[in-house]
Each structure stands twice: as C-alpha cells, then as structure tokens.
Amino acid sequence: MGITQTATQSRIWALTHAPRGGIDVASELRRLMPRDRWLLELLHEHQVFTTEQIAALGFDHLHTARNRLVLLNQRGLLARFRDGVRPGSQQWRWTLDLIGAAYLAARNDEPEPKTAVIRRRINRLASWPGLAHQLGTNGFFVDLAAHARHTTGAQLGVWWSERTCRTVTGELVRPDGHGLWTEDGHTCSFWLEYDRSTEKAHQVTAKLDGYAALHRATGLDHTVLFWLDSPGREASLRARLAAHPAVTSGTLAVATAGSGTEHPAGPVWAPLEATDRVRLAHLQPPST
The missing domain is CATH 3.40.1350 (Trna Endonuclease; Chain: A, domain 1)
Incomplete structure (x- = not known):
C-alpha cells in the first residue's frame, strides 16, 4: 500500500489505494495499543485534531506523540494534512484514514469503507471552510x-x-x-x-x-x-x-x-x- 503526498490545496499524506489483498483488520489488531484505539475513537467522534492537541490529550511528551502519529500514518490508520504556509510550517492535522476507518467499521459490524469514499472525506476536511x-x-x-x-x-x-x-x-x-x-x-x-x-x-x-x-x-x-x-x-x-x-x-x-x-x-x-x-x-x- 502506498502513502503519497498530493499537491492539492493542502499537503495530504494518506492512502491512495487499498492494500494488496484487501484490508486486514485482524492483523492490525495485534499492533494496536490501547492508546491507539482510544485515539481512533476520539477521531471518529471529533473528526480532526492537531499534533499538539493529541499530545495534550494523551501523551507526556510532544515528540513521543509525533513519532506515534507518524507511525500510524504510515500504517494507513491516520491521515495527515496541512496547508503550505510561509514562513514556517502549519501544524499537522490528523484524521482517520482507510485502515482506521475499517477497524471501527469492523468493530461496529458496519460495511467496510471504500478507499475513494475515505479519500474524498479527507480532501473535503482539508479544504473545509469550517476547519x-x-x-x-x-x-x-x-x-x-x-x-x-x-x-x-x-x-x-x-x-x-x-x-x-x-x-x-x-x-x-x-x-x-x-x-x-x-x-x-x-x-x-x-x-x-x-x-x-x-x-x-x-x-x-x-x-x-x-x-x-x-x-x-x-x-x-x-x-x-x-x-x-x-x-x-x-x-x-x-x-x-x-x-x-x-x-x-x-x-x-x-x-x-x-x-x-x-x-x-x-x-x-x-x-x-x-x-x-x-x-x-x-x-x-x-x-x-
């Protein structure tokens, strides 16, 4: 599975296609820590947080939060995006990606989400006037x-x-x-x-x-x-x-x-x- 950066209004790092062989939620469960599951639930309810907000909610150190969030992004559980601003960089915004949404759907006995649907949701959120x-x-x-x-x-x-x-x-x-x-x-x-x-x-x-x-x-x-x-x-x-x-x-x-x-x-x-x-x-x- 590939996580790529798209050059749209925002810089978005998220899955562009489903993993080869389909989404394997069962395998992902073995790697999910309790704090990971808590975070997925939180994003399901509240849609989007910045790195600093997530760190304040559940981590003792900002760099620990950053490292874990990047790992979850690489595994397709979380997507991240931010606008290109100069000078400096905008905080990353984090939301559910395909694997994270699939985990919640499986837990709730709901249909498995489609890659294109999740991708559209992330794009809409990144460009949402109410963000x-x-x-x-x-x-x-x-x-x-x-x-x-x-x-x-x-x-x-x-x-x-x-x-x-x-x-x-x-x-x-x-x-x-x-x-x-x-x-x-x-x-x-x-x-x-x-x-x-x-x-x-x-x-x-x-x-x-x-x-x-x-x-x-x-x-x-x-x-x-x-x-x-x-x-x-x-x-x-x-x-x-x-x-x-x-x-x-x-x-x-x-x-x-x-x-x-x-x-x-x-x-x-x-x-x-x-x-x-x-x-x-x-x-x-x-x-x-």
Whole structure:
C-alpha cells in the first residue's frame, strides 16, 4: 500500500489505494495499543485534531506523540494534512484514514469503507471552510481535558461533538459541543457556542430561541456558554443576550468569556446576571 503526498490545496499524506489483498483488520489488531484505539475513537467522534492537541490529550511528551502519529500514518490508520504556509510550517492535522476507518467499521459490524469514499472525506476536511472553527471547538475541550489530566479533583466527564449533540437537540438548536466539567467538588453542565465573529450579533442572540425551546421540550438546564474571540466581541453581545426573554425570565443561564486566550477552566466566565467572573465549575444552572 502506498502513502503519497498530493499537491492539492493542502499537503495530504494518506492512502491512495487499498492494500494488496484487501484490508486486514485482524492483523492490525495485534499492533494496536490501547492508546491507539482510544485515539481512533476520539477521531471518529471529533473528526480532526492537531499534533499538539493529541499530545495534550494523551501523551507526556510532544515528540513521543509525533513519532506515534507518524507511525500510524504510515500504517494507513491516520491521515495527515496541512496547508503550505510561509514562513514556517502549519501544524499537522490528523484524521482517520482507510485502515482506521475499517477497524471501527469492523468493530461496529458496519460495511467496510471504500478507499475513494475515505479519500474524498479527507480532501473535503482539508479544504473545509469550517476547519478552523472545528479545531477551535476541539481545542476548547482539549484544554479542559488536559487540565484534568494534571489536576486532582478535575474531570471532563462528558464531551460531545456537534453531531452527538444533534441526537438530543434535533433541529431546535445546534450547539458546537456539550460538556460536563467538575473541579473541586463543583460541577457545570454546559452547551458550547464557539464564536469566531463570523455571524452578526442578532444571529448569535437568536440562538437562545432554540435553547429556550430545547429547555421547554426536554427540561435540560445546561448553562449556555459563549466562548468569544475578543473582549470587544463579548462587550457587543452581552447586552443583547442579557435582554433575551429566556434570560430575563430565568429560563436559561448564560455566561460569556471574551479573551480568546485564557484557559476555559479558569475565572474567565461572566454570567449575564453578574459582573464578577467565576471559574467554569462555579457557574450555576437556571434559577427556575
């Protein structure tokens, strides 16, 4: 089997054809370490991570992560891609390649994936306009998970992708993610809106209509978090969000953070009904 680099919009290293004799998942199982299987599951749920994100999630050293990822790429389990940027190099982005997708399909008793289908998926992901948003959303949860790895009493108990969120929210609202964060005995369950200033303020505010409808339909009282890319963006949105009927009635608890550089577990969250910032775990559900 050959892994080649293609000169498209992005530099992509992935299988171009199936191995001679077909995909031998059984043989690959003998070489998969528990951390490899964990990573395949993670990519199946969340699509794409950078090298640094994967290292933060499951490795003690960046170079160890790089070496393992390259090996998994050479074996056709993972594909990697990045844009050609100058000066310097962009971080590699990692996603499932043919053998990795075949392993998951076999485990789930699903049809074996076709090389052309996987290749198209990788190409679409590499050129996807929403890639930066997806990496940013994943990075938010990576920061929490990495913090929990090294902090006693901290845990990211739930981490759902947008796709998994939709199994609960349906068409009412489209959160970028859902999490359950615990630290020092305090817990916050939340929906995440990861904002990169690509939508107008009224469009962002209108999302609360969907969260209010979801609350009425299901009774879920998760706090709605708006992770914003600048203090200016936060300031421009807070008044609009605070005036929403679902907020003024106490139906929804909403908090914002607007530096874009602080750690999401820290005291960066400003509930709409307060001025002081608190740690993520200290955010409270709606009062009604």
